[in-house]
Amino acid sequence: MHIKSIILEGFKSYAQRTEINGFDPLFNAITGLNGSGKSNILDSICFLLGITNFNVSGEVRAANLQDLVYKNGQAGITKATVSITFDNANKSQSPLGFETHDEITVTRQVMVGGRNKYLINGVNANNTRVQDLFCSVGLNVNNPHFLIMQGRITKVLNMKPPEILAMIEEAAGTRMYECKKITAQKIIEKKEAKLKEIQTILNEEITPTMQKLKEERSSYLEYQKLMREMEHLSRLYVAWLFVCAEETKVKSAEDLKVMQDSITQLQANMAENENKVQELSAQIQELQKKRDQEVGGVLKGLEETLSEVQRVDAKAQSAVDMKKQNLTEETKKRKELLKSMEEDKKMLVVKEGEVSKVAEKLSALQEKGQKDSAALEAAQSHFKAVSAGLSTNEDGEEATLAGQMMTCKNDMSKADTEAKQAQMKLKHAQQELKAKQAEVKKMDSGYQKDQEAFNTVKKNKEKLEADMGKLQYQDGKEEGLLDRKRQLNREVTTLRNTYESLMSRFPNLRFDYSDPERGWDRSRVKGLLANLITVSDVSYSTGLEVVAGGKLYNVVVDTEVTGKKLLEKGELKRRYTIIPLNKISARTLNDSLVTTAKSLVGEQNVHTALSLVGYEADLRKAMEYVFGSTLVCDTLDNAKRVAFDKRVMTKTGTLSGGARSQSASVLSSLQELREVQDSLSATETALQTLDKELAGLKGTAERYRLLKQQLDMKTEELDILQVKLHQSSFHKQQEELKMLQKTIEECEETLHSSNEVQKKAEEKYKVLENKMKNAEAEREKELKAAQQKVNSAKTKADAFSKKLKERQQAESLVLELEELKREQAGYEQQILAVDEAMKTIQEQIDNMSTTVAENKESVRKAQEELTRQKKVIVSQDKEIKGKSTEANHMREKTNESQLKIKELEHNINKHRKDSQDAVAKVHFLLLLEEHDQERGLFGQPNTGYDFKVNNPKEAGQRLRKLEESKTRLERSVNKRAMNMLSQAEERYNDLMKKKRIVENDKSKILQTIEELDQKKKEALNIAWQKVNKDFGSIFSTLLPGADARLAPPEGCGALEGLEFKVALGNTWKENLTELSGGQRSLVALSLILAMLLFKPAPIYILDEVDAALDLSHTQNIGQMLRTHFTHSQFVVVSLKDGMFTNANVLFKTKFVDGVSAVSRTTQAQPDQNKGPRKGPSQRHNDQFRQRNITGHQL
Incomplete structure (x- = not known):
């Protein structure tokens, strides 16, 4: 598979649609002036192959996808498109899934904004599918061994023997094995850790548990033995109870008959007594009626008469007594008057003598x-x-x-x-x-x-x-304390809400954990470092936060053991870094350095961070660890002066700062949080104290309320009695x-x-x-x-x-004398009046005495008559009382009989119920013990229920003792011990099985590693021999008369590393430093090409690899490519005609009006077997046939 054509549109310097057709299947060269866009063609190929991370790879000269668009999309062109057509006629090199296609057209388009898409033969495809397509033919753009840049040659020259060996391993495909081997070794380490964990579980958990369960199983077996004995004794004892109940049942029938006869006799007695009571009641009513008539008639009249006579007598007697009293008083008064008159007479004689004497003197x-x-x-x-x-x-x-x-x-x-x-x-x-x-x-x-x-x-x-x-209890004190408690509860709620609100602003300040073990001492965990410091000057809060950084939220503990337990079993909600006080190494600034810094900017302008925070003494090492090595300055200028002064800071010193955050500083907000927390703690403490006071006061308050209630009742009773007395x-x-x-x-x-x-x-x-x-x-x-x-x-x-004084004395005496005379005359008159009154009173007394005597006689007669009548009534009362006593006696007998009847009825019912309950209970026990069918054997000799052989009373006593033992054992015995032991043994066997599996897996992995290590050595040896052969051949082609090879360093094997060995003529050089720069580049290039030849790719791209070579060497490179790489397509960028004269097709780029253009030249290559090769300039004139490639088509 090789490139047939490339179409560029809006890609980098190719603003218009540019079609580059006619790529040679073997050797293509691209040349042109610097900046004309020749390397952009190579960038377009890499871009199409699926490169994504430009910054890391460096194969494409662009920072991001938008840089690939012409002028970053600012010239009206908003997308860049690259389309390459591949010849897929050779099906042996065809990508997987495309064997039926003779041509494959791949298009990649990127738009401004970063959006891009892929098309394969005009159909949308994702990035993964495109990369899979190219990777299947050895064109992995993320590991581009098919792309040789000029910098790669320099990199190879600087490689050490292990790195050269790594290239051989990469070419041989064993590098991946090494990665897998490392992964396998890590798995083995994990398996080892798992084995240790299994062994630890066996030693620390399962084995002790099994030992304990075995002991508990023994206790449980003893418990079962005791239960069986109890069952045997219970059957015997229940049988005996049943026999006793049967006997009691027979006896109860006789007792019931006796009690019922007693009830019948008592009922008859009650009826007889009731009749007698009725007769007596009638007699009593008749007597009562007669007595009432006597009392209401005669007696009442006599009592009224006596009362009237007594009233008259009392009135007369009172009058007599009053007169007698008056007579006594008058007699006494007369005596006093006589005595006073005699005394005044004597005084008058004396006064008259005095007056006569004074009168003579005062004439x-x-x-x-x-x-x-x-x-x-x-x-x-x-x-x-x-x-x-x-x-x-x-x-x-x-x-x-x-x-x-x-x-x-x-x-x-x-x-x-x-x-x-x-x-x-x-x-x-x-x-x-x-x-x-x-x-x-x-x-x-x-x-x-x-x-x-x-x-x-x-x-x-x-x-x-x-x-x-x-x-000593004040009324309303408890109510006042309860009001105070409610107020404190409201304050606690408010402070808690405020605290939670503040904590929600800084959730990182919340640190909660569970106790890792029972009896955990929470003082071992000091808490978050931010919560352990105070900042006296809030202006330094931001600086201190920068100093502490993430350590501000580290957790301070006393030892590393505490930290480990906290991490493993503390159930922490998120990841924390632990600062153990016993292990942390503190770093502090020496005093001379601080003194120097303060001398630079002033005493108050620079401080050690440690001096700006407050903390407990036992936390000093943690604070030195966080704040000990930093200085804090008040301004940026002072900070620069300190940070860049060599007397203060070493070359590792840093300057940290920045803009102040608009939000509140954590440390400054911590002050408010602590104040709220302190208030909350103080309020909660006050609430606890108040609760204790209320608890202590509760008894006193209850006693006070009880006494007050009694006092109110007594006060009310006293008021009622007082009103009653007054009324x-x-x-x-x-x-x-x-x-x-x-x-x-x-x-x-x-x-x-x-x-x-x-x-x-x-x-x-x-x-x-x-x-x-x-x-x-x-x-x-x-x-x-x-x-x-x-x-x-x-x-x-x-x-x-x-004589004024004598006159006054005389007048006084005269007045006294006259007064005595008047008094004397008054005494006489008073005595006469008293005598007259006494006479009158005596006459009245005599008259009244007769009347009183008559009244006394009337009273006596009335009293006698009343006494006589009362005696009659008393005799009647005695008769009535006797009858009533007899009737009450009869009633008491009747009540006693009723009580006896009720008692007998109660005994009958109880007797019946107890008998029935006993029989029912024994029957139930018989059914429960499942030996109801054995009832006929109860008490029979030579059976299990022979009461003579087996004493049932002793069995009952033994049964009660066994019940006590059972109760005691039930508290400690583990009835699930058998099942738990089975589960523990099952878990033990399961862990042992897993342990054997892990050990077998480890053995298999180690065995496989040994086998693969052997195969790796063989594969590396083959690759080394093949690459070494091609390396020497290519180098001798590039530098005729020279030879090169890869050999292990002295004293080492081939699997430990390889290094370059170069011979010029028959002389082998010690190292590459003896070669020229061009010769060293040829050595590196030869090795790279030999590696490519070991595992050839369909397309190779070379970008100015001849930049450091002279023309002869460049011409040799071209010759070498033609002779050694006959099954791959080369696209070479070069500025030297010694390189591109060997190419079958030459593309020239130029820059016209800000847009790149490409022209194609086909050159005919001479047969290498006919005559000598012409010079470069001659071949340039004689063998080139050129035609221009415009910006639209060839």
Whole structure:
């Protein structure tokens, strides 16, 4: 298969449709000036063959598919098309699936934007199908050994012996085997690891498990043995229970008959007792009716009569007692008055003596003093009033004697009326007081009970209050704590939502894992590095993030063992890098370097990254590992000065920076996250503390509520009792007694004051009456007295300035004397009044005593009659009580009989039920034990149920012990041990089988590798011999008289490496450095062509491989291609006519008006067997026949 024609349209410099026809099946050359588009023809072939990655391959000079379009599509051409027609007449070289086609046309088209498509014989095809087509004939564009570029020759020259050997392996096809061998060895390593894993499982899991299960199987077998013994004993014991139940059943029938007879007898007794009770009840009703008539008629009347007589007697007696009390008081009062009068008399005598003495001394004081002048004026005024017929009253007012007497009469009458009213009111109140006191005494017992109940409840209340005080619990405290708890729960929810919201912005900061093993110490895992640092200055956050990079999300642990367990069994949600503190190697900057850096840009402008972060002391190695070797500067200029100063940084120093991210820095946001987390932790701690406080307070609160409830009940009960006491008759009577007592005191006070007023008024009236009788004499007397007073006042006024003190003393004595005289007169009058009152009271007492004696006699008679009637009623009550006692006795007998009957019925039912249950249970046990058919053997000798040989009671005791052992064993025995052991043995056998399979596979793979290694050596040896032969032949053709070969280095074998050996004439060179540059290029080119000849392809493309050769060597290359490659088509790009003169067809390119054009020239080649070859210039003139190829067609 070879190229017949190429059509280019819009491809690189070929803007218009260009058809290049007439390709020679063997040797074609392309030449032209630089930039005229000759290499673009080779690019179009590579492009069509399916190349995709231009940057890697380098075979096509374009960065991407769009570069293949003419002027990148900017000249109105938007697609590039390449179409090549292949001659497929030689079916031995035909691609798979195209044996029926004589020609194959393949088209590839790419459009601006990168979209491209393939067509095979005008039908759309995908890239894979096109590559399969070309690969089937040895044209793999991704491994293009058919394409020889100028750079490949240089590459071959620089190859070492192993690399040259690798080329031979590639040509022989054993290279793929080496790759497969490496893969197989890796598989063997995996198999080895699998074997180790299987062995580990056997040693650590299955073998111990099997050993444990074997022990458990022994326990289970012992358990089964115990169950069998229990089954045997259970059958014997159940049989014995059944026999006992059968005997009990027979005995129960007799017991039931006895109990039923007892019930019948008791029922008969009950009926007899019931009749007697009915008779007694009738008799009691008749007696009760008669008694009620007595009580309601005669007794009630007698009681009312007695009550009325007693009331009258009490009232009369109260009046007598009151009079006697009044008489006693009056007697006492008279004695006190007499005593006071005697004392005043003595005092009067003393005072009169004193006054007489003072009067003698103060006779000269009558005419002195300013105040005596006023007395003089008063005396003068009094004298005038007396002269006019007026007199002076006690108030010092001037009035007539008649007017003063009328006033005294009015005062006496008023005082007498008030005294009588008070006396009547007092008498009535005293009578009522005595009656109420008698009634109160009768009601005192009920009230006392209520008062005692009130005091008891009050004490209980006070005790409850004391108990509540001891609790030291404030009412509402628990409710307040519960409100606080609800508030904290809301705060926790809010903080948790805020925390989750912040965490959702930085999901990489979330690190969760499960405990790898039981009892795991979580302090061994420190957490993400980002969560373990704090940044004091937020302005450096971005720089620190750049320093840490991906390490910011590494997990810090204490040891590598912790890290391994965390990775294997920690159930991590994503991949993490672990930093073990005990293994990590820390790198830090030395102090001199930091000092130098700070001296360059200033103390505050550069810092070590480690100094900008805060961390716990035990995390220092991890922090030094991440931040220890980096400096952070405040500005880019300072960073440049530090980074590029050789005193600070080595040649490996780096400068990192960039634009600030618009989003918040992770480290700066971490501060907010930590604050929220700290608040959340603090709130949760407070919530836990509150829960503990509530838990501790719960008992106290419950006790407090219980006491408070009891206190409320007691308070309510106390209020009810207090209301009951206040509303009781006794309390009301007490209140009335207090009111009566108060009334008596007021009346006595009123009576006393009225008596005093009346006495004074009577005394004054008598004095005035005496004055009225002796009016004229009194008037003269008063005139004289008034005159004397005037004179005396004048004398006192005159003597006042000298004897003021004596005057005052004298006046005081005079006043005292006058007061004593008045009191003396009052005593006499009071004694007379008391005597009169005592006489009157005594008369009243005598009269009342007769009435009281009569009342006493009436009371006595009424009491006797009432007592007699009560005795009659008491005798009736005794008869009724006797009848009632007898009836109650009968009822008690009836109740006892009923209880006995119920007890017997209950015993009968219980006896029946127990008997039935026992029989049913034994029958059930018989059925359960599946030996109901053996019932006839129970208790029979010489059987398994012989109770004499096998003691059933001992069997029952043994059975209970076995039950205990069974219960104990059931807690520890593994009933699945047999199955689990079978499963473990099955798993063990399965693993052993897999282990044998893996070992067999390993043996087979190793055996196959040995066999293939031998075949590889044979194939490599054949390829080496063939390539070596063609290498020498081609090189001698390119450089006549020279020879070359591939030989192993000294001391090595051919399979360890090959190197070039070159001979010029008969001299073999030591190495290629002794050759010229052109000769070395010929050596490399010869090897490449020899490799191509070993496994020829249908088409070869050579791109200026003769660039470094002179003309003679170039001519030899052309000659060599014609002689050695007679079954392949060559397309050669060259600028030297020594190369293309050997070509059968020559294509020339030129660049016209910005578009490439191609012309085709066919040259006739001379027969190599006829005459010498002409020179190049002569052949150029004589043998070329040329015609131009336009931009549209040839």
